[in-house]
Amino acid sequence: SSGINAEYGHPEFDGYTQGTLIKQASVVLLGYPLGVPMDDDVRRNDIIEYEKCTDKGPGMTYSMYSIGMLELGQLETAEQLFKVQFKNLRPPFRIWNEYPYAVGCTNFLTAVGGFLQSLLYGYLGARVFEQFLQINPHVMPDCSNVTYTGVSYK
Numbered sequence: 001s002s003g004i005n006a007e008y009g010h011p012e013f014d015g016y017t018q019g020t021l022i023k024q025a026s027v028v029l030l031g032y033p034l035g036v037p038m039d040d041d042v043r044r045n046d047i048i049e050y051e052k053c054t055d056k057g058p059g060m061t062y063s064m065y066s067i068g069m070l071e072l073g074q075l076e077t078a079e080q081l082f083k084v085q086f087k088n089l090r091p092p093f094r095i096w097n098e099y100p101y102a103v104g105c106t107n108f109l110t111a112v113g114g115f116l117q118s119l120l121y122g123y124l125g126a127r128v129f130e131q132f133l134q135i136n137p138h139v140m141p142d143c144s145n146v147t148y149t150g151v152s153y154k
Helices: 040-052 061-071 075-088 109-123
Strands: 095-099 103-106
Touching: 040 061, 061 075, 061 109, 075 095, 075 109, 095 109
Parallel strands: none
Antiparallel strands: 095 103
């Protein structure tokens, strides 16, 4: 697209003013799960720039930012973004909520799905292709090892 800027990445939409508040991860979905080929600098800038102007919104947002940073090998940033997800857990039963601090929909399945994706596609690094399953694992924060049971591909 002619709107791609290496410094800021992809525009949210035609006419988007960089830095304008956005609700949730959208542009970063180009990298994962869509797998649109792009330069690592553009991918990184998409995540960095949109994380700055996200309204700290829906539970799936930070899982997508974390997955992107793991793909880029930015492990410390990925860990920080991964841990933001836990603000969406609602006491006393730690049910996933739409927004942090018990605001919005309760038992928000999109947040649960985002969290699971951050484990499988982020920290396990799984990518499913037509002919093969690719694994590029990273150890999760505060863990010395992780075991994924029941992962098979035929």
